[in-house]
Amino acid sequence: MIPPRREAVSGRGVMAPFEAFGRLALVALEFHGRCVALLGLTIRGLFRRPFDGRAIATQVVRVGVEGLPVVLLTAVFTGAVLALQTYTGFQRFHAEAWVGSVVSLSMLRELAPVLTGLMVAGRSGSAMAAEIGSMRVTEQIDALVALATDPVQYLFVPRVLAGIIVLPMLVVLANAFGILGGYLVAVRLLGANPVVYMENSFQFLDLNDLWSGLIKAAAFGLLITLIGCQQGFDTRGGAEGVGRSTTAAVVLGSLAILVSDFFLTKVLF
Amino acid sequence: MIGLMAPDEGTVEVEGENFWAASLSRRDEMRRRFGMSFQEGALFDSMNVGENIAFALKRHTRMTPAEVRDRVSECLALVRLEGIEEKKPSELSGGMRRRVGFARAIALKPEILLFDEPTTGLDPITTDALARVMIRLRDRLNPTMVTITHDLKVAFAVAERVALLDAGKIQADLPPAEFEASDDPRVAAFVRGDAGEEAGDRREEVPE
Numbered sequence: 001m002i003p004p005r006r007e008a009v010s011g012r013g014v015m016a017p018f019e020a021f022g023r024l025a026l027v028a029l030e031f032h033g034r035c036v037a038l039l040g041l042t043i044r045g046l047f048r049r050p051f052d053g054r055a056i057a058t059q060v061v062r063v064g065v066e067g068l069p070v071v072l073l074t075a076v077f078t079g080a081v082l083a084l085q086t087y088t089g090f091q092r093f094h095a096e097a098w099v100g101s102v103v104s105l106s107m108l109r110e111l112a113p114v115l116t117g118l119m120v121a122g123r124s125g126s127a128m129a130a131e132i133g134s135m136r137v138t139e140q141i142d143a144l145v146a147l148a149t150d151p152v153q154y155l156f157v158p159r160v161l162a163g164i165i166v167l168p169m170l171v172v173l174a175n176a177f178g179i180l181g182g183y184l185v186a187v188r189l190l191g192a193n194p195v196v197y198m199e200n201s202f203q204f205l206d207l208n209d210l211w212s213g214l215i216k217a218a219a220f221g222l223l224i225t226l227i228g229c230q231q232g233f234d235t236r237g238g239a240e241g242v243g244r245s246t247t248a249a250v251v252l253g254s255l256a257i258l259v260s261d262f263f264l265t266k267v268l269f
Numbered sequence: 270m271i272g273l274m275a276p277d278e279g280t281v282e283v284e285g286e287n288f289w290a291a292s293l294s295r296r297d298e299m300r301r302r303f304g305m306s307f308q309e310g311a312l313f314d315s316m317n318v319g320e321n322i323a324f325a326l327k328r329h330t331r332m333t334p335a336e337v338r339d340r341v342s343e344c345l346a347l348v349r350l351e352g353i354e355e356k357k358p359s360e361l362s363g364g365m366r367r368r369v370g371f372a373r374a375i376a377l378k379p380e381i382l383l384f385d386e387p388t389t390g391l392d393p394i395t396t397d398a399l400a401r402v403m404i405r406l407r408d409r410l411n412p413t414m415v416t417i418t419h420d421l422k423v424a425f426a427v428a429e430r431v432a433l434l435d436a437g438k439i440q441a442d443l444p445p446a447e448f449e450a451s452d453d454p455r456v457a458a459f460v461r462g463d464a465g466e467e468a469g470d471r472r473e474e475v476p477e
Contacts (some may be wrong), residue, residue, distance in 0.1 A: 050328060138309065138311060139309065140311050143311040143373075146300065146305040148328075149297075
């Protein structure tokens with residue numbers, strides 16, 4: 001908990017910005033601490049009985065199958081826009097032939113994982129926070145404890161596991177649809193030769209490009225679901241609190257994706 | 270009392286065993302001997318009534334699906350709500366939700382039953398009906414029952430002993446008849462429902 005503001009130190013004037021910064025730092029530290037602690041409990045819950053396969057399947061369907069249309073639509077249009085933009089730039093130095101390579105490389109390594117992650121954070125991270133948050137404020141989580149059930153194991157494990165499993169799968173499909181979007185624009189709108197374009201798309205691709213995207217996706221899946229569950233689990237203050245948790249799940253989930261993306265790219269190349 | 274919150278000081282003992290000093294799995298074993306009913310029922314709204322009551326049976330026993338089904342309808346019969354297994358909690362009235370909460374609490378045949386404000390926010394008739402259900406459970410299952418309530422009618426109807434908790438301390442702990450007739454000023458004021466002359470002007474202390 002954040003210690004209550006003590007009147008004696010409560011600064012005015014000069015001290016106020018430092019104090020605001022300090023409080024912000026405390027909130028940030030507390031959030032990270034909670035996430036790490038709950039991740040530990042989740043991992044422990046994974047190895048304790050009972051192992052609930054059906055709950056995992058339910059979450060896989062909710063995050064993956066129901067999220068599929070949004071993810072694919074995002075991927076198609078991202079690929080299409082990317083082809084348009086690269087073409088505009090590349091034709092200035094007569095490199096139109098390489099549009100396909102840029103689209104497929106960018107999709108695999110960067111855009112498919114990040115955009116899929118952001119969409120899932122908006123769709124599923126928020127839903128998890130809202131659902132678990134409502135359970136918190138209506139004492140359903142207390143009821144779980146009273147029924148001798150570890151709430152972190154019961155609520156977190158299926159969701160976090162589903163996130164780690166599903167995100168890479170969604171990203172594979174997003175890769176395909178992104179490349180398809182780029183292909184349609186290049187061939188149909190810009191008059192590129194279909195065979196040459198396809199060849200160009202795959203010519204410079206390395207298996208590592210695919211893997212680095214999939215590893216990122218799994219990491220994002222973990223972050224989104226963990227943060228969504230954490231925000232719901234730590235909800236306080238009734239209906240308003242549920243609203244706040246839902247917002248925070250999307251904002252913090254998206255930030256976590258963008259920040260960790262940089263470091264993952266740095267490590268994975 | 271069922272270990273939702275760790276005590277700031279002192280210890281909680283279940284039949285002589287220190288609850289918070291025990292390991293996690295030991296604590297859950299102890300919890301299985303408890304049944305707890307929550308203020309608004311706290312039913313899992315993603316499940317129907319039958320699944321709510323069967324929750325602990327499926328997780329903590331090796332009963333077959335048929336045995337679970339029998340036990341669920343047995344519990345529902347005990348709270349006089351036969352045949353509503355398929356309903357969702359959102360389709361039930363407040364009184365019915367509490368009864369389903371009772372049924373879920375007794376599914377594992379607990380030795381100790383806890384009720385948190387079982388009748389708060391209900392009309393007098395429903396309150397009386399719930400009190401009768403509680404008496405039924407008391408007589409049929411014979412558990413140790415602890416009820417937190419501020420409805421004295423319920424307390425006097427159900428309890429063998431009534432205690433008054435005020436300012437963090439047990440102020441009185443008496444059989445109902447003696448409690449009602451007590452001349453301890455706090456108890457008497459509570460029984461009469463009398464907050465005192467200047468109560469309207471008194472500032473309520475906001476708890477931390």
